[in-house]
Amino acid sequence: MDSSNDERGPSRRHLLGAAVAGVAAAPVTLQAASVESPARTMPEGRSHLTLKVNGRDHQLVLDTRTTLLDALREHLQLTGSKKGCDHGQCGACTVHIDGKRVLSCLTLAVAAQGVAISTIEGLAGPDGMLHPMQQAFIDHDGFQCGYCTPGQIMSAVACVKEGHAESDAEIREYMSGNLCRCAAYPKIVLAIKQARDQTRALV
Amino acid sequence: MRPFTYERAGDEAQALRAGRQAGQGQGDAPAQYLAGGTTLIDLMKLNVLRPEHVVDITPLRARYSDIQLGPDGLRLGALATMSAVADHPVILRDYPVLAQSLQLAASAQLRNMATLGGNVLQRTRCTYYRDPSWQACNKREPGSGCAAMHGFNRNHAVLGVDDSCIAQYPGDFAVALVALDAQAELSGPSGRRIVSVESLHRPPNGAPHLENTLAAGELITAYRVPAGGSARRSLYLKIRDRESYEFAIASAAVALVLDGEVVQEARIGLGGIAYQPWRAREAEALLVGKPLTETVAEQAAQAALAGAVTHGDNAYKPELGRRTIVRALMQAKAMEV
Numbered sequence: 001m002d003s004s005n006d007e008r009g010p011s012r013r014h015l016l017g018a019a020v021a022g023v024a025a026a027p028v029t030l031q032a033a034s035v036e037s038p039a040r041t042m043p044e045g046r047s048h049l050t051l052k053v054n055g056r057d058h059q060l061v062l063d064t065r066t067t068l069l070d071a072l073r074e075h076l077q078l079t080g081s082k083k084g085c086d087h088g089q090c091g092a093c094t095v096h097i098d099g100k101r102v103l104s105c106l107t108l109a110v111a112a113q114g115v116a117i118s119t120i121e122g123l124a125g126p127d128g129m130l131h132p133m134q135q136a137f138i139d140h141d142g143f144q145c146g147y148c149t150p151g152q153i154m155s156a157v158a159c160v161k162e163g164h165a166e167s168d169a170e171i172r173e174y175m176s177g178n179l180c181r182c183a184a185y186p187k188i189v190l191a192i193k194q195a196r197d198q199t200r201a202l203v
Numbered sequence: 204m205r206p207f208t209y210e211r212a213g214d215e216a217q218a219l220r221a222g223r224q225a226g227q228g229q230g231d232a233p234a235q236y237l238a239g240g241t242t243l244i245d246l247m248k249l250n251v252l253r254p255e256h257v258v259d260i261t262p263l264r265a266r267y268s269d270i271q272l273g274p275d276g277l278r279l280g281a282l283a284t285m286s287a288v289a290d291h292p293v294i295l296r297d298y299p300v301l302a303q304s305l306q307l308a309a310s311a312q313l314r315n316m317a318t319l320g321g322n323v324l325q326r327t328r329c330t331y332y333r334d335p336s337w338q339a340c341n342k343r344e345p346g347s348g349c350a351a352m353h354g355f356n357r358n359h360a361v362l363g364v365d366d367s368c369i370a371q372y373p374g375d376f377a378v379a380l381v382a383l384d385a386q387a388e389l390s391g392p393s394g395r396r397i398v399s400v401e402s403l404h405r406p407p408n409g410a411p412h413l414e415n416t417l418a419a420g421e422l423i424t425a426y427r428v429p430a431g432g433s434a435r436r437s438l439y440l441k442i443r444d445r446e447s448y449e450f451a452i453a454s455a456a457v458a459l460v461l462d463g464e465v466v467q468e469a470r471i472g473l474g475g476i477a478y479q480p481w482r483a484r485e486a487e488a489l490l491v492g493k494p495l496t497e498t499v500a501e502q503a504a505q506a507a508l509a510g511a512v513t514h515g516d517n518a519y520k521p522e523l524g525r526r527t528i529v530r531a532l533m534q535a536k537a538m539e540v
Contacts, residue, residue, distance in 0.1 A: 045206045045207075045208075047209060064206070064207065064208070064209050065204045065206065065207070067244070086248065087245050087248065087249075088241055088244075088245055088312075088313060091310065091312060094312055100286075100315045101311060101312050101315060102312055102315050102316050103241075103312045103313065103316065106240050106241050106244045106245060106316065107240060107244070107316070108209070108237070108240065108244065108257075110209050111209070111211070111237065111240070111259050111261065155311065155312065158311070159311065162290075162311070164311070172447070173447050174311050175311075176310055176311075176447035176448035177309070177310020177311050177312045177313065177448055178310075
């Protein structure tokens with residue numbers, strides 16, 4: 001099993017867990033254990049699988065019911081992809097499979113083998129240079145609370161690549177699968193247009 | 204989600220062997236086929252579908268996802284994704300009703316996942332069906348009653364319903380297929396056969412838990428859409444509560460052949476208001492041979508909704524359905540082909 005996703009240092013999730021444990025004086029080991037293996041409920045019904053995420057292979061043993069979203073978040077500590085509705089209605093869990101945007105909450109991890117999975121964590125360059133879409137969301141304040149943002153950005157990158165970002169109306173139509181409760185939609189459209197034009201300039 | 208075993212079918216024979224217990228859409232069928240997963244995984248999480256065995260047919264994509272265009276018509280592999288067909292330039296030009304029915308459905312992410320086979324077989328959005336905490340649902344639990352009949356039924360069907368179920372068929376693509384007289388190629392444990400798409404869905408007939416006419420283990424492998432004069436002058440008009448990413452409250456798939464203003468051939472499929480993908484043949488018959496004016500279109504719309512049965516909250520649907528048909532017909536007439 002490869003769970004060494006800690007090149008970027010301790011995740012916010014671990015810091016949050018430690019903070020809660022500290023305040024409540026709860027057993028720290030329990031917090032750590034629940035992060036490491038929350039799906040240890042079933043002795044049987046498990047599957048051995050290999051997921052290729054952001055260019056790296058990960059071998060996992062998971063409950064067969066585990067969705068790709070839960071595999072990413074709970075087992076690979078890639079918590080950028082968010083769980084909003086968990087029913088394919090909000091888009092917060094959007095990732096790319098073989099370059100196409102899909103919903104990781106409606107994808108079984110066991111069925112996501114043999115394909116290339118890309119998450120928000122893989123978007124920036126190896127030197128930490130942000131993808132033009134990430135930078136554009138910052139430049140235009142394309143968010144308020146930020147919870148939907150990783151899904152918005154993954155969807156937006158694909159939207160531009162598909163050629164469905166030619167007008168404001170087209171962007172709104174082809175981004176309608178990503179809901180934003182803060183209603184940052186006008187800024188999201190501005191951000192996508194900026195990144196679209198920059199991406200074109202690079203080609 | 205209930206525990207299940209997962210099997211990735213390496214080829215068609217393995218899929219059909221493994222899927223023998225797939226049933227006809229019943230929630231308690233012991234096996235379910237998995238393709239895009241957008242309906243299946245959702246309903247498994249809700250405990251509405253409870254398969255013990257899930258058969259992943261994704262590897263069959265290599266064989267059944269082609270889009271073939273020929274002089275006789277169109278052949279669409281059932282494992283093609285919605286987005287592949289919605290964005291196809293020739294389908295956009297020659298079969299606009301098909302492309303539009305897919306473009307206006309779901310979201311970009313869902314269209315990248317969902318396949319044409321699964322899309323046609325998608326389940327109703329009836330809230331009582333989707334929530335097992337409601338005991339009464341004949342579709343989910345045969346013989347348990349129908350909570351929607353006297354419940355919140357604003358988006359329930361008014362055509363093709365009976366006193367066992369008023370669930371609405373939520374899809375768009377099947378409505379367009381039915382309007383164009385499309386056929387489905389099936390492959391099953393007893394061999395191959397071809398049926399009309401219209402015959403795939405069952406009327407409720409007091410047993411709404413039986414959703415379709417597929418034999419146990421049978422798979423849809425392709426659709427055939429005949430080439431015809433009407434497909435070019437065709438469109439899909441979808442009326443919904445918000446402008447994008449929403450199911451229809453009424454929709455019309457319309458295809459026409461006109462000689463000047465006179466209707467030579469008319470095809471009307473209805474969605475959002477019916478229990479199953481609906482063909483309005485009475486309305487079509489009324490149009491043929493007449494100049495297509497708004498008055499004639501209204502007469503056809505009256506005929507299409509003549510059999511509507513409402514249950515309170517959905518009393519607005521017959522009128523909305525009529526207006527949808529009239530607008531779709533007039534827009535199709537105005538198309539330049």
